[in-house]
Amino acid sequence: MRSVARCEVENIKMMTLFESHSQYREKAVMWRVFSMLPLYGALTGGRVFRWFAANIPMDLGTGGAFTSDIDVIARLHDFPRSKEWRYKTWEVKVALLGGDGRARSLKIGKLNRTITQMKAYREFGAPDVSLLDILLCEAGFLRGNAFPTPAVDASVRSKIIELREQGFGYQLLPFEHGRD
Numbered sequence: 421m422r423s424v425a426r427c428e429v430e431n432i433k434m435m436t437l438f439e440s441h442s443q444y445r446e447k448a449v450m451w452r453v454f455s456m457l458p459l460y461g462a463l464t465g466g467r468v469f470r471w472f473a474a475n476i477p478m479d480l481g482t483g484g485a486f487t488s489d490i491d492v493i494a495r496l497h498d499f500p501r502s503k504e505w506r507y508k509t510w511e512v513k514v515a516l517l518g519g520d521g522r523a524r525s526l527k528i529g530k531l532n533r534t535i536t537q538m539k540a541y542r543e544f545g546a547p548d549v550s551l552l553d554i555l556l557c558e559a560g561f562l563r564g565n566a567f568p569t570p571a572v573d574a575s576v577r578s579k580i581i582e583l584r585e586q587g588f589g590y591q592l593l594p595f596e597h598g599r600d
Contacts, residue, residue, distance in 0.1 A: 437597065438516060438558045442525070446514045449554055450474050450492055453595060463552070463591060467496035467506065478544050488540050492552070510552040510591070511538050515572075517594070519558040523571040531582055538588050550589030551579065557596035567594060 437448055453463075454472050472494040478486035491512040497505050511534060516524040527534065534551060541549045555572065568576065576592060583590045 436559065438556055442514075445556070446512060447475065449514050449556055449595065450512050452597075453554065453593065454492060454494075463510075463593065464494065464496050464508065467498055470495040470497070470505070478540065486540060486544055488537055490541060490544070490546065493546070506548065507546065508548040508550070509541050509546040510550050511541065512552045512554060514554045514556055515575075517555050517557045517561050517565070517569065517572070519560050519564065521561075521565045521569055523555075523569055523575075526571060526575040528575050528578070531579055535582065535586055535588070538586070548589070550591055551583060552591045552593065553579070555592065555594045557594055559596065562594065562596050 437445055437452070440448065451474065454474065472492060473490075474492050476490040476493060478488055478490060490509050492510045494508050495505055496508055497503065513525075513527050513534065515526045518524065538549050538551065553576070576590075580590055
């Protein structure tokens with residue numbers, strides 16, 4: 421005879437990052453990507469990272485001048501050529517690419533709000549600010565679809581133009597994980 425608790429556990433569906441709630445998903449994806457940062461050297465421009473931190477509140481000790489947070493900051497250097505440290509920050513946005521090729525949450529039309537957030541990073545003292553668009557792909561997306569999709573291509577092109585005019589960096593990371 422099986423226990424009630426065991427039956428309940430067997431009926432729980434394992435949820436992937438793709439299927440999770442958007443508030444949880446952004447933080448979970450950031451930690452997943454940045455915990456494997458050595459695998460994603462292009463995000464750091466080939467620099468070595470000493471540490472990274474996520475969701476750093478900017479209102480600490482500012483007297484309320486800043487009310488946002490820095491999504492990710494990393495301490496980098498050009499080892500072994502230099503002993504100087506650089507600090508790079510990213511405003512992270514997560515979009516979804518379904519197995520059927522459809523894109524969701526590309527934040528088209530919301531770039532002005534993102535630029536305002538990135539300007540606050542700069543005013544706070546962050547010297548190197550970039551938008552990191554993480555495209556979370558449903559399991560099997562990259563195997564069955566051309567990348568970038570037309571919707572992603574249009575979104576990227578429009579963002580690059582605006583961000584370049586403002587002096588911000590832009591990085592795109594398609595990220596797919598299996599169901600397991």
